[in-house]
Amino acid sequence: MIRLEGITKIYPIGKRELVVLQDVDLNIANGEMVAIMGASGSGKSTLLNLIGCLDKPSAGRYFLDGKEVGHLSSGELANIRSQKIGFVFQQFNLLSRLSALANVELGMRYTGNSDRKKAIEALDKVGLSDRANHRPTELSGGEQQRVAIARAIVKKPPLILADEPTGNLDSRSGAEIISILTSLHADQGITLIMITHDANIAHHCQRIVYISDGKIVREEKV
DSSP, X not given: OEEEEEEEEEEEETTEEEEEEEEEEEEEXXXXXXXXXXXXXXXXXXXXXXXXXXXXXXXXXXXXXXXXXXXXXXXXXHHHHHHHXXXXXXXXXXXXXSOHHHHHHGGGGGGTOOOHHHHHHHHHHTTOGGGTTOOGGGSOHHHHHHHHHHHHHTTOOSEEEEESTTTTSOHHHHHHHHHHHHHXXXXXXXXXXXXXXXXXXXXXXSEEEEEETTEEEEEEEO
16 A cells, blocks of 8 residues: 655755655555654654655655655645545644534545534544534543544545554553554554554554664564
């Protein structure tokens, strides 16, 4: 599903250049669950942003479902994100003035196919249909992350990208979130890529990719 060839990402800083990723090669099969681990500043979030079509590589080639997408326009990348990719972030990124149900419906805004029934079904999949009319401030951190997951899956994307999805949660809530993500992967065959600093969480995946100083240094099958 995903193939990266010689991916490099460079950011200009004044007269200097900051090389964040350098000659990264990575293949992720359809339906695979992969963890990306690395220290702060290692390039793992930049790598996830490139895979998620939120940014473009400075060099190299990125193929998604056999199509090279690294050179596409911002509008074309936005279209790919709306059709194929769901995002789960550490900070939840929910709108506080909206109910859980309305936040999930936002996940369908850019598909042109908003459907309240599908939003309710997505909340039910994460065990939160009974809290549909509650606002984020009325939900625990774990419940807010479940809403965020429902928002990510409501359009049924084949690829889910999770950036430290348990980073703001206590251990119990974090375990519940990982259980939901692994169940979605197993039941629906979703390709799931997760950034985490927690080795215990990473070992729920099928493969762990270790990144350091912008380079993949090793991989480990779990």
